[in-house]
Amino acid sequence: MSPCIVVLANLSAAAEQAARYAAVLGASQQAHLELLHLYHDPVLDPELVTVTAAHTFRTQSETAALLRERAYQLAVPAEVKVSVQPLVTAVQETVCQGDPLLLVMGLSAEHTLLDQLLHNQALPVLRTTHRPLLLVPESAVPLRLPLRIALAVDAEQFHLNEAAQALLPLLTSWHAAYTAVHVLVPGEREAYPGQRALNHLKMSGLVPAAQPLELYEAAHVRPAAGVLQAVIDTQADMLVLIARPRSFLGRLFHHSVTAEVLRHSPVPVLLVPATVQGQPTWMPSLT
CATH class of the missing domain: 3.40.50.620 (HUPs)
Structure with missing residues (x-):
């Protein structure tokens, strides 16, 4: 089938x-x-x-x-x-x-x-x-496969759920170029959070191991604004957001970074469900 x-x-x-x-x-x-x-x-x-x-x-x-x-x-x-x-x-x-x-x-x-x-x-x-x-x-979307995909990630490790893993062959078939987007959050104390975000993205399996992966970092900017600017700067034609249980489902949409990105994104946004180690799948809680 x-x-x-x-x-x-x-x-x-x-x-x-x-x-x-x-x-x-x-x-x-x-x-x-x-x-x-x-x-x-x-x-x-x-x-x-x-x-x-x-x-x-x-x-x-x-x-x-x-x-x-x-x-x-x-x-x-x-x-x-x-x-x-x-x-x-x-x-x-x-x-x-x-x-x-x-x-x-x-x-x-x-x-x-x-x-x-x-x-x-x-x-x-x-x-x-x-x-x-x-x-x-609703704005015009080129009717072609995405050429460049921006993946917004933070420095916290995540794991794809079964449904997200099942989507991987479809993503791979597009043969797009990928850029990891990390917005520095004030107060981040651990060293090199952008590199940690990049490594966690690689370990998640969302991007094929052999796929080149660039890192785009933004600082001194609100998270949503940084992600949206990254879409423009990298000329991405699709944006991927990680939908974590505690960071995505707890508060109303209009209070979240995710909602602000969705309101203003000029490109399609793919929400990929993930789990966090030690947490039950889809525990109520939004980014």
Whole structure:
């Protein structure tokens, strides 16, 4: 069976961009896409909208038909799945049934919608699935494989969870150049934190052992600003953030470095779930 990539789909431009980009990324491994559309049925959610049952059926059918038209135009095989379940339930069912390598979501350019998306959708998806999550900004993304990938890391050791390890063949197939990005934090007392971050990244297995890996260090700058500047300076076309249990899932998204990066990143951001030695997987706690 070919690898699967699940895209949270609707009729928005952001979702369409995300699906097209996911198709390009998955083609190197002959992956197929599953476009998961969450349809809010007025019968189940009467406070959202009031329409007749016949109109409800037609609307759901028409939406699915339009998504199928988009699926036919993608670079890899794709199917559409419409669910009336709540987000977490629908995604969890899809993950159990298809065991996807990657989950993909489009990011709206409007900050109000973006904040709602991050807190109400992205965070629950991470908590529920423990799967790598790719967030694709609505702004134009070149429809090609990434050439340069920036990996933002700190000086703390981490280990990839099973889902992240399963993603490695797909990452390797892109043949991209990698740069480790480390922002010096005020008060770091141990010597050479950038080199430690680089070594921990190598030991994690996220980057192939034979892959050249450069180090970009920034100092006297806020962490999010440093990461975003590194994306520009290295001409990266994808950014990877490590989603640790205690550093990613505890506080609200809008209080985190991660959220600030996501609000302003000009390139897709891949959140890779990891564990920290001595901690249980996905213990509640955000960067």
